[in-house]
Amino acid sequence: MVTLVNLRAYWRFFVVFYGFFPLIFAYLRDRRKYLIVGGKRRVTPEMQTHRAEILLDTLLTLGPTFIKLGQLLSTRPDILPRQYIEVLSSLQDDVPPAPWEESKQVLEEDLGPISETFDSFEQDPISGASLGQVYLAEFEGERVAVKIRRPGIEDLVEADLKVLRWSIPLLVRFIGEGQAFSLDSLADEFAKTIREEMDYARERRILNQIQSNFEDNSRMRIPTPREDASSARVLTMEYLPGTKINDIETLDAKGIDRTELATELQRIYLQMMIQDGVFHADPHPGNLAIDEDGRIIFYDFGMSGTVTPFIQDKIVEFYIAVANQDIGGILDTLVEMGTLSPEADREVMANVLELAIADARGEDIEQYRVNQIIEQVESTIYEFPLRLPRNLALVLRVATVVEGVCVTLDPDFDFISVATDYLTEQGYREDTAKRFAKEAGEQVQRTTQALFTVPPKLDRVLDTVERDNLTVNVQIDDANHVLDKLAKRIAYSILVAVGLLSASIIYAFTGEWRISVAILGLTVPMVFFLWQSFREPRGLRARPQFTRQSMRERRENEP
Structure with a gap:
């Protein structure tokens, strides 16, 4: 018997195909693949940026699931060109809120009558996202934020996941081998990610775990969840107001040292990934704020990740190799992590890494050198069987977004220097040297x-x-x-x-x-x-x- 979800999936398949058809046709036209008329044409960066903007509008039109998909794709340079990554990185999970009556139904189904659970409850949400929205309330005399999953979002997400599973085998036929390699597991990866984000019980556990890991750190704050007023679809937690971390004027008016703030933010994420193995994976400015005492507040732990001890060791080796400008060591670490194929062109990758390290250190780079490397990369990058396992993709996203926030706070911020100092203080560089010597x-x-x-x-x-x-x-x-x-x-x-x-x-x-x-x-x-x-x-x-x-x-x- 065909379920309602399947019927919805069939309809969504045609809606999704209609939305993406212009981009699919343009891609095939570029390569003259399965098309009779016209020859191959060179796609300029300007054309790619324009198409990325069309893709962004399409994702927003298709709704919550595809907004989340766009956020995931923004972490995958092994699938999309740089211009697409830049455009999709600006994708904010900010959509109109659901009607109060629908949210109220979810709340009361899980926790009972609102008047019996909360002292008071404001019906206008303070933020609305694709999967949930946040309201203010009072619980046992304390100001709290209540995150409620969007009504009916589960069926929509499951229907859209079916569409993605049906679509990816078709997409693989039209793209290069390297991208097909990465797309192969994308559907399962995305399904796991979005289901985890809808599970507020899991988010509550992550909150408790990270809060415990940083209980001795007085420079950061994480909302404390309230177990008595939470469920799988409702998360009640301590309300912590603050100034957005990218509100430079307000931070300066309060006399907050932005360089020190950027350094502390970088060190916090290094501890999460290298020492603790569990990290907040959505550090855009909307999820980071500064309280009156200059402490960093972290919001929204729905997108979070974990790393194994093996990957933690490799991240340490990667940072040490970067600090030492050991290009061979960086490439070896990427291969050992399974991110880069051993058959990849090491000379091209070495040139790219040298350029990236020089840029990160603020060194002057000749324009002809930049153009030369870009030409090398453009001619070979899609031939590389690159892959980014889910947690490594999240690590890359975190490193990129955190660096952007830090540079916003301090344009001269040197994340390599901060990472090197942190590893030295924690004894990682010495331990690594001893291990290599042994x-x-x-x-x-x-x-x-x-x-x-x-x-x-x-x-x-x-x-x-x-x-x-x-x-x-x-x-x-x-x-x-x-x-x-x-x-x-x-x-x-x-x-x-x-x-x-x-x-x-x-x-x-x-x-x-x-x-x-x-x-x-x-x-x-x-x-x-x-x-x-x-x-x-x-x-x-x-x-x-x-x-x-x-x-x-x-x-x-x-x-």
Whole structure:
């Protein structure tokens, strides 16, 4: 039986297709893919910006689910070009509020009559988002903010998720391999993200956890949730008013040191990601405020993320490599995290990273150098099988948005310097150096053991060769009689390898170059015989078993 959600999904599919059709047609026209008329055309950055603005309007028109999708896509440079990322990054989750009667129904279904739960309740929301809206109220004599999930949003989201799952296999047919690689898991990733954001019980747990992690930090504030007036669709928490973090004039009027504020914000997010493993993932200016005492207030923990200890270690290594301007180390870390394919063009990526680090440090960069790198990237970026696992995408989003907020507070803010100081204070740079030294020491130990173990074995092999008793047994049915040449090649190859390795080890341990040269002199005939074996005609008969001595005897008896 077809459910109501499926019927809605079928209708939404046509609505979504109609909304995106102009962009799809333009994309196909650019590449002349599946179209008969017109040739390929070059898409300029201006054209991409214009199309990104059309995409933004389309997402806003399609409603809450696609607004959230746009916010997710703004964190995915592996899927969309830079111009799209810039436009979608401005996408604010700010939509007209639902009627009070609908919100009231949700509230009373979960908590009971409003008059029995709250001392007072204001019916006009103070903010409206795509998935929920926030009201002011009083609870047990305390001023609180009440976040209520939008009525009926669950069915709309589920229908739209079905549309996305149906659409992505179609989109993969029209795009490049690198983007298809990233799009493949986008539907599941987005479904998980938006369902988590609609679960206010999860948000309440995240609030408690992060608040506990920062209980000793007097420079920040996180609203305390009220368990007695919360549910999966309603979240009641402490109301903390403040000045928006990007209201520079008001902050200056209050005498707040903006450089110190930016530094503290950066350090807080470093602790969340590197030490705690759970972080607030939506740090745009609307979710950050400053109270009267200059403390940073964090709002809306619906979008949050976690990182594993492995990824935390890699983030530390990444920051240390950036601080040391170790481009190779940065690329290695990206590969180890699974973000960059090992087959990616390291030279191009190295140039991009050098440019990014120089820009972050405020260094002067020649324009021709910028243009050169941009051309390299544009010609190869979509060939890279780049992927950003969900939490790494959130980490990237957080790092980017936080840096933007910090630069707004202090145009000369150096996030690399702040990150370096933080890692040094917390002992991460020292620990990393010790770990590398330990690993290097263990590698040297293993190498040394191998060097002392190999010479006796080589000595026994050389004794065997000297006695003409080197034996290679072959148990195989050779109907074509062609194994004799293969046997010669194997025997000569072993002798050549033994000679070269012996000469190298003797010279490394004793420094006696004369002995090494003598061994190499004995090895030269074996090289000649090996070369000659490749020139012998085919058809020679081979025995199932043979020895070096028997082969020599046979050659001596031949006329």
